[in-house]
Amino acid sequence: MVRSRLNIGIIGIGNIGLEVFKQLISNSQLSELFSIESVLVRDIKKYTNIISKDIGFENKVDIALEKLTDSEDKFFSNNNIDVIIELIGGLEPAYSFVKRALEYKKHVVTANKDLIATHIEELIKLSKKNNVKLRFEGSVGAGIPIIEVLSDMLKQNQIQKITGIINGTSNYILSSMFENSSNFENVLKEAQELGFAESDPTNDVEGFDAKFKIDILGSIAFGSRIPLKTVYVKGISEISNKDMNYAREFGYNIKLLAITERKPEGIYSSVSPALVSLAQPMSKVGGNYNAVEILGDLVGNLWIQGEGAGKNSTSSAVLGDLMGIYYGSNDDINLSKGREKYLTREEIILKNYIRLSVEDKYGVLSEISGIFSNNEISIASVIQKDIDNSSGVVDLVIMTHDSKGINFDTAIDSVSKISSVKEKPIIIRIND
Numbered sequence: 094m095v096r097s098r099l100n101i102g103i104i105g106i107g108n109i110g111l112e113v114f115k116q117l118i119s120n121s122q123l124s125e126l127f128s129i130e131s132v133l134v135r136d137i138k139k140y141t142n143i144i145s146k147d148i149g150f151e152n153k154v155d156i157a158l159e160k161l162t163d164s165e166d167k168f169f170s171n172n173n174i175d176v177i178i179e180l181i182g183g184l185e186p187a188y189s190f191v192k193r194a195l196e197y198k199k200h201v202v203t204a205n206k207d208l209i210a211t212h213i214e215e216l217i218k219l220s221k222k223n224n225v226k227l228r229f230e231g232s233v234g235a236g237i238p239i240i241e242v243l244s245d246m247l248k249q250n251q252i253q254k255i256t257g258i259i260n261g262t263s264n265y266i267l268s269s270m271f272e273n274s275s276n277f278e279n280v281l282k283e284a285q286e287l288g289f290a291e292s293d294p295t296n297d298v299e300g301f302d303a304k305f306k307i308d309i310l311g312s313i314a315f316g317s318r319i320p321l322k323t324v325y326v327k328g329i330s331e332i333s334n335k336d337m338n339y340a341r342e343f344g345y346n347i348k349l350l351a352i353t354e355r356k357p358e359g360i361y362s363s364v365s366p367a368l369v370s371l372a373q374p375m376s377k378v379g380g381n382y383n384a385v386e387i388l389g390d391l392v393g394n395l396w397i398q399g400e401g402a403g404k405n406s407t408s409s410a411v412l413g414d415l416m417g418i419y420y421g422s423n424d425d426i427n428l429s430k431g432r433e434k435y436l437t438r439e440e441i442i443l444k445n446y447i448r449l450s451v452e453d454k455y456g457v458l459s460e461i462s463g464i465f466s467n468n469e470i471s472i473a474s475v476i477q478k479d480i481d482n483s484s485g486v487v488d489l490v491i492m493t494h495d496s497k498g499i500n501f502d503t504a505i506d507s508v509s510k511i512s513s514v515k516e517k518p519i520i521i522r523i524n525d
């Protein structure tokens with residue numbers, strides 16, 4: 094059967110939008126299937142210059158420029174557009190644009206994690222009501238195929254757990270701290286100079302970006318929208334070289350892990366730094382790479398790794414979504430299972446690493462172990478390090494066996510109040 098070409102409308106010609114635009118007009122295979130009908134920008138003059146300079150193949154520039162519009166009404170009421178690609182990012186006006194597109198019965202492709210994590214349920218319902226597709230592969234891990242894998246290939250599996258390194262900036266920082274013994278502030282500065290970190294890195298280093306992404310993956314995997322507020326989040330800004338060195342000594346690396354898992358009592362989702370055994374492949378994911386491990390009842394353990402950002406990787410996802418719409422893929426995101434029980438950190442069982450700065454004096458260790466024991470926490474190992482002769486303060490590094498979050502928090506609260514404990518305890522989950 095010969096299919097007709099799909100007409101595309103693009104919103105936003107930034108880093109990713111320009112690459113998608115270039116691919117659609119320069120790749121002969123793509124231009125047999127798709128034709129750019131219109132491109133919505135805010136300032137036509139700015140983009141006339143960018144396209145004239147960057148597009149790189151003279152004969153197509155005039156055609157490309159004709160497509161630009163700054164009129165939202167003209168763009169959305171264009172009946173020739175079959176698919177709208179949203180590449181502006183953020184919540185507004187992206188949310189209103191995507192809703193408007195779906196209501197006008199246009200298929201939508203986006204790479205916008207903020208938008209999808211915040212409005213996934215409503216937007217999927219709207220797309221189904223209007224009998225069009227909403228695809229967002231690029232919103233998690235850029236070109237790593239993970240959303241389609243969950244919503245199509247693994248549909249027959251009961252997913253038990255997803256573990257991911259899904260923020261390239263924090264992975265770059267932690268990898269550099271581990272490999273080069275650099276400190277957090279210096280690596281962050283270097284990452285900003287190299288363009289791997291934004292001038293305000295809060296979303297990346299404090300775990301908020303990964304929170305959006307793991308929420309999207311968990312919602313799809315478990316068929317029920319995971320409320321964002323139930324995802325526990327802790328970033329990497331407290332991790333120091335000392336922690337990296339102690340982790341290495343115990344046979345671990347430290348990674349920012351995003352995890353969503355089904356436990357017998359409910360679903361637990363979190364983003365936090367974690368000690369990852371050097372024997373696990375996750376510990377070797379370096380630089381700004383992303384990786385996702387999926388555990389399903391039939392498929393077992395599945396592992397996907399790749400570039401989790403950048404114009405090439407993200408445009409690969411966007412173009413793959415377009416292909417899926419063209420050929421009518423089988424992906425189906427169903428969030429109809431209803432509300433589940435969402436567990437808090439206090440309710441789950443974890444092993445932990447704790448670093449304490451304590452006065453080097455008789456009785457401190459036994460006082461701390463007494464508190465752990467009173468809260469039913471058993472200690473797997475303890476090391477004492479770094480005697481600073483001038484201050485008489487030492488590092489005490491404790492690794493616990495499994496313990497319930499609430500017991501652990503109570504114990505840490507009591508330990509922090511001991512007068513010989515000089516700094517806020519550093520706590521890192523151990524991911525076995």
Ligand SMILES: NC(=O)c1ccc[n+]([C@@H]2O[C@H](COP(=O)([O-])OP(=O)(O)OC[C@H]3O[C@@H](n4cnc5c(N)ncnc54)[C@H](OP(=O)(O)O)[C@@H]3O)[C@@H](O)[C@H]2O)c1
Nearest residue numbers: 105106107108109133134135180181182204205402403407
């Ligand atoms: N960059 C990556 O590596 C990456 C990876 C995965 C996913 N993503 C996602 O891909 C999307 C695009 O990212 P990006 O890196 O390309 O961002 P970007 O370079 O900042 O580009 C955004 C573009 O959207 C335009 N825009 C903003 N508001 C607009 C409006 N109301 N109407 C029309 N255009 C508007 C901006 O134009 P002005 O010049 O007018 O501001 C800018 O050109 C985001 O959702 C991002 O999260 C990016």
